[in-house]
Amino acid sequence: xxxxxxxxxxxxxxxxxxxxxxxxxxxLFDLADLVDVVYSPIVDTKDYPDGVDFALIEGAxxxxxxxxxxxxIRAKTKVVASFGDCAVSGNVTAMRNPLGDPRKIIEAVYVxxxxxxxxxxxxxxxxxxxxxxxxxxxxxxxxxxxxxxCPPSAAEIRRALETLVSGGSGxxxxxxxxxG
Amino acid sequence: xxxxxxLHEVAERELEARTRYPWRVKACASTACQSAGADAVxxxxxxxxxxxxxxxxxxxxxxxxxxxxxxxxxxxxxQRDVDTETMYADLTPEVxxxxxTSHIKAKKPIDTHVIDEKMPFFAGQxxxxxxxxxxxxxxxxxxxxxxxxxxxxxxxxxxxxPEEVLDEVVASGIRGRGGAGYPTGSKWSLLAxxxxxxxxxxxxxxxxxxxxxxxxxxxxxxxxxxxxxxxLAAYATGATGAYIYVRAEYPRAIQRLxxxxxxxxxxxxxxxxxxxxxxxxxxxxxxxxxxFVCGEETALISSIEGKRGQPNLRPPYPTExxxxxxxxxxxNVETLANISSIINRGGEWFSSIGTPKSTGTKVFALAGxxxxxxxxxxxxxxxxxxxxxxxxxGVPDGHEFKxxxxxxxxxxxxxxxxxxxxxxxxxxxxxxxxxxxGGLVVMDDRTSMPELAxxxxxxxxxxxxxxxxxxxxxxxxxxxxxxxxxxxxxSEGDVxxxxxxxxxxxxxxxxxxxxxxxxxxxxxxxxxxxEYTDAVSGKEPAxx
Amino acid sequence: xxxxRTAVPVTFDGEDFEAYDDESVLQAARRNGIAIPALxxxxxLSVWGGCRVCVVEVAEDHRLRPACATPVKADMEIKVxxxxxDSYRKSILELLFAEGxxxxxxxxxxGRCELQDTAVEVxxxxxxxxxxxxxxxxxxxxxxxxxxHNRCILCTRCVRVxxxxxxxxxxxxxERGAGSEIIAEMDVPWGDAKSCTWCGxxxxxxxxxxxxxxxxxxxxxxxxxxxIRVLASARGKGEWLxxxxxx
Numbered sequence: 018x019x020x021x022x023x024x025x026x027x028x029x030x031x032x033x034x035x036x037x038x039x040x041x042x043x044x045l046f047d048l049a050d051l052v053d054v055v056y057s058p059i060v061d062t063k064d065y066p067d068g069v070d071f072a073l074i075e076g077a078x079x080x081x082x083x084x085x086x087x088x089x090i091r092a093k094t095k096v097v098a099s100f101g102d103c104a105v106s107g108n109v110t111a112m113r114n115p116l117g118d119p120r121k122i123i124e125a126v127y128v129x130x131x132x133x134x135x136x137x138x139x140x141x142x143x144x145x146x147x148x149x150x151x152x153x154x155x156x157x158x159x160x161x162x163x164x165x166x167c168p169p170s171a172a173e174i175r176r177a178l179e180t181l182v183s184g185g186s187g188x189x190x191x192x193x194x195x196x197g
Numbered sequence: 198x199x200x201x202x203x204l205h206e207v208a209e210r211e212l213e214a215r216t217r218y219p220w221r222v223k224a225c226a227s228t229a230c231q232s233a234g235a236d237a238v239x240x241x242x243x244x245x246x247x248x249x250x251x252x253x254x255x256x257x258x259x260x261x262x263x264x265x266x267x268x269x270x271x272x273x274x275x276q277r278d279v280d281t282e283t284m285y286a287d288l289t290p291e292v293x294x295x296x297x298t299s300h301i302k303a304k305k306p307i308d309t310h311v312i313d314e315k316m317p318f319f320a321g322q323x324x325x326x327x328x329x330x331x332x333x334x335x336x337x338x339x340x341x342x343x344x345x346x347x348x349x350x351x352x353x354x355x356x357x358x359p360e361e362v363l364d365e366v367v368a369s370g371i372r373g374r375g376g377a378g379y380p381t382g383s384k385w386s387l388l389a390x391x392x393x394x395x396x397x398x399x400x401x402x403x404x405x406x407x408x409x410x411x412x413x414x415x416x417x418x419x420x421x422x423x424x425x426x427x428x429l430a431a432y433a434t435g436a437t438g439a440y441i442y443v444r445a446e447y448p449r450a451i452q453r454l455x456x457x458x459x460x461x462x463x464x465x466x467x468x469x470x471x472x473x474x475x476x477x478x479x480x481x482x483x484x485x486x487x488x489f490v491c492g493e494e495t496a497l498i499s500s501i502e503g504k505r506g507q508p509n510l511r512p513p514y515p516t517e518x519x520x521x522x523x524x525x526x527x528x529n530v531e532t533l534a535n536i537s538s539i540i541n542r543g544g545e546w547f548s549s550i551g552t553p554k555s556t557g558t559k560v561f562a563l564a565g566x567x568x569x570x571x572x573x574x575x576x577x578x579x580x581x582x583x584x585x586x587x588x589x590x591g592v593p594d595g596h597e598f599k600x601x602x603x604x605x606x607x608x609x610x611x612x613x614x615x616x617x618x619x620x621x622x623x624x625x626x627x628x629x630x631x632x633x634x635g636g637l638v639v640m641d642d643r644t645s646m647p648e649l650a651x652x653x654x655x656x657x658x659x660x661x662x663x664x665x666x667x668x669x670x671x672x673x674x675x676x677x678x679x680x681x682x683x684x685x686x687x688s689e690g691d692v693x694x695x696x697x698x699x700x701x702x703x704x705x706x707x708x709x710x711x712x713x714x715x716x717x718x719x720x721x722x723x724x725x726x727x728e729y730t731d732a733v734s735g736k737e738p739a740x741x
Numbered sequence: 742x743x744x745x746r747t748a749v750p751v752t753f754d755g756e757d758f759e760a761y762d763d764e765s766v767l768q769a770a771r772r773n774g775i776a777i778p779a780l781x782x783x784x785x786l787s788v789w790g791g792c793r794v795c796v797v798e799v800a801e802d803h804r805l806r807p808a809c810a811t812p813v814k815a816d817m818e819i820k821v822x823x824x825x826x827d828s829y830r831k832s833i834l835e836l837l838f839a840e841g842x843x844x845x846x847x848x849x850x851x852g853r854c855e856l857q858d859t860a861v862e863v864x865x866x867x868x869x870x871x872x873x874x875x876x877x878x879x880x881x882x883x884x885x886x887x888x889x890h891n892r893c894i895l896c897t898r899c900v901r902v903x904x905x906x907x908x909x910x911x912x913x914x915x916e917r918g919a920g921s922e923i924i925a926e927m928d929v930p931w932g933d934a935k936s937c938t939w940c941g942x943x944x945x946x947x948x949x950x951x952x953x954x955x956x957x958x959x960x961x962x963x964x965x966x967x968x969i970r971v972l973a974s975a976r977g978k979g980e981w982l983x984x985x986x987x988x
Binding site (some may be wrong): 320339468488490505510658659660661662663664665666667669670671672673674677694698699700701705706707 | 757787790791792793794796804805807810812825829832836837839840869871873894895901913914916917918919920921934984
Binding site (some may be wrong): 057099102105106107108109111112114115116117134150155156160163167174196197 | 861872874877960
C-alpha cells in the first residue's frame, strides 16, 4: 500500500501547534511509516503539491496570502483539518479584531512607537495586506475536522492523526481536547 | 365630592347644541392628518369663517381619525337643513378657504377635493371601536356621552353583577387584539378567580409594530371609550386598581388620556363611588421609555413597577402574580375598546359579527403599496383580497401585488396565491403569520423579500432586551446572514444556517419577541424561497 | 423548619426518577445525577432563565422550557437529550462564543471555566457564526478585583448575588440587546463604587473569566460558585459560616 500524502501548513499562528506536533517524539517514526510529508514548515518543499490526502492548517487567516494558501490547500487536498485554536476560532491572532482598522494597529506598532526611521511596512507582492478582520479558516474554506487547543496536546494530535490516517473525519472535541 | 354626571342630560344638551349651527365642519385632528398639515387647514377655515363673519353659522370641530389617512388632511362639511355630509380630502389652506367661500357661502362644493363616502374603502367597514372616529371631539366628554358613552358602565354598575358582565364578555367570544388572540373571557375569569384583595387591570398601549397605529387612534380619538372599557374590566374581575401604559412616542394620546381621566374623575365616572355606586376605581397613566419589548406583558409590568423593562419568566402568569406581586390582567387597548359595545348590545350581538372562532371586528392599519391607505375596521373573516383589492383600491402605478405583511416584526408575509384567506386568527397562523396588533403592509412586485426580512430583523435586533442569549445574540447573527444574502455576498450555507438559527431563536427564546422574531424570515423563506437561493446562487457554501 | 415535600415520579429521557414537587426540573435532574448544562442558573440565587442552555422538552408540550424555571409535576416526562435539543444547545454556546471576545488561551479561567466546560459538554468544536469582536472595556479600577467585559456572557449571576445575598446591589444591567453590559452603580468604575463591600461574591459566582482577582495569570483563576449555595443555605437556616472560611 502506498503511503498517504500528508501536509501541514502554518498560517496566522505562532507555530506552537507545530511544536506540539514535534512533541509526538518517537511516534513520528510510526507516522513516517504511514505517510509522506509532502509539504510542511518542517520540510523543504516550496510548492503545495496536488493530490494531498490530508492536511493540518495551523493559524488563522490574517492576511490575503493566508486566504490564497488556504484556498490552494482546499483545492488540492481531500481532508483538511483546522489545527489548533487560531485556525479553529481566530484565537490570539484575532485579538486585533475588536481594535478595528488593522492599518491603525500597524501604525501604532511600526510608526508611532518607533523612534528612529518609523516606516509603515508595505510593499506590493512582498508584504501581504492584512484582512480587515482575522478569520477562522472555516469562514473561507470548508473544513472537515476541527482540532481545538492552544496548542492541542501531542496526545490529541496523535489521536486526530490516527483518525485522519484511517480515513475518518468529523469532530474532535472531547473531555481532553478543548479550546485553550 | 363632585356632582355625578347625568348621562342623558349631557347627551341631550350636546345634541341640542349641535342644532344651533346650520353648518358644521369636522376636521380630523388625528396624528396622520396633523402631520399632513391639518393644523394649517383648520386655521385657514377658521380665519375665513371669521373674515366672512360666519361665526354664528359655522362651527369648526376637531375630531378623531376618519380613516383614509393617505388622503389627509380630511374634513367633513355637514349641512344641517338638508342633512348632508361632504367629505374633503387632500386639503391645503387654500382649499380650506374655498370650503367656506365656495361650499358654505355659495353652496358650490369643490368637486376636485370631494370624496365619496360610499366608496369601497368606507362601505366595507363595520365600525365598533372606531365608531366615534371623525365624529366626536376627543377632548370633550360630552361628545362621547352624546353617542352613548358610559351607558354601558352605568348599566353594569347599577343593574349587573360582576359575573354577569364577565358572562357577556365570555359570550361575545372576543379574543385579545394584541396579537396572540387569547380568549379575553378566559383571561378575565382567571383574574376574577384569583385570590387576593388587591388586583390590577392594565391597558397595554405600547403599540410598537412599525406602521401600526390602531391603538394610538383609539387613545387619541376616543379616550373615554378606553376608560370605560377598563372600568368595566375592573368591575367584572374585581380589580382594585387600573393602569394605562402608553408609549412615550404617543404624546397626543398621553395628553388626551390624561385630560379624559381628569374629566371622568370630575364627573364621578372614575374615582370613589363611581356613579354613586359602591364601585371605586382610579386609573393611572404610565409612560413607556421607548422599548418595543414593553408590549410584552411581563416586561410591561416590570416597567410600571419602575424596573428595567424586560420580560420575566412565566409561570407565574400575571393573573397569578403580576404587578407588585398581585394578580394582574394586561389587556390590549383595542380589546378594551370593544367592551362597552359588548355590554350595551350584548355578547350575542358581538359574536354574530365575524367568524365563529374570531368574533367581532378588527382594526387594520393599511399601509404600503396600496391606492388607499389608512385605518379600516372590518368584520373578522373578511378576505385579504377584499381588503387589498376592493377597500385598499389595489396596488397603484401598474404594479403587481406581491405580498401582504401582517403582524409586523412578529408576523409573516402572505403571497398572492393566498389572497382569498379570510383574516382571522387561525387562518393567518396557518399561513405562518399572525394577526398581530393589526398592521397590514402591502408590497408590490418591486419588493425584495430578503431585504424585507432584513428590515424586520434589524428592528427585532435593536429591540431585543438582551436578557436571553438566543434573542440577544441570535438576532444579531440572523441580521448578519440576511445582510449578506440581501447584498448578494451570501452563500448557500448562509441560507441553511439562517434556517437553522431561525429555529433556535424561535424555540429557545424567553419571550414572544424572540420567539416571533424569526417569523418574517421563515415566512418569506416558505413562500419566496427562490429569492433567497437566487441571491446566493453561483456561490459555494463556506461552511456546512 | 420541618421539610414538607412530596416525592413524585418523573422520567428523564425515558428513565424513571424521583423528584420533589417543590423542585425545578433542573434541581431534580442534578440531585439525581443527570447533567443538564446551565450557565445563568446558580443554586442559591433567584432564577433568571436567560442563558436558555438548560432548555428541555416536556412531553405533550411542543414548546421547550428552561429546566431552571420549570416546576416539577408528577409523571412529567422530561427529555434532556434529543437531536434537536443537543443541536440547539450547541448553537447557543456558539452564539455566546461569537458574541464576546472569548480567547481561552489567554484567559485567567482557562481550564477552570464553566463556559468552556459547557462548550465541551455540548460538543462545540468550532463556532459557525461570525465573531462579533465587540470593543469592550476591562475595568481594573478596583484594588482587589478586575472585571473584563470581553468575557462576560451577561448571565447576571454577579448582579443577583450582590443584590440577593450581599445586599449591596452594586451591579446592574445597562443598555439593551447586543449593547447590554453590566455596570457598577450608575456606570462608574468599579473602584469608585462606594456601595461595593469587597465581599467577592460576584467574583466567586462568575462562570467565566470575566471577574477575577488582580494578579491572576492564565489558567490561575478558580471561581467558587458553590460557595454561593452554601451561603444561601446557611442564611436560610439561620446559620453562618465560621470566621476562618473566607471566599
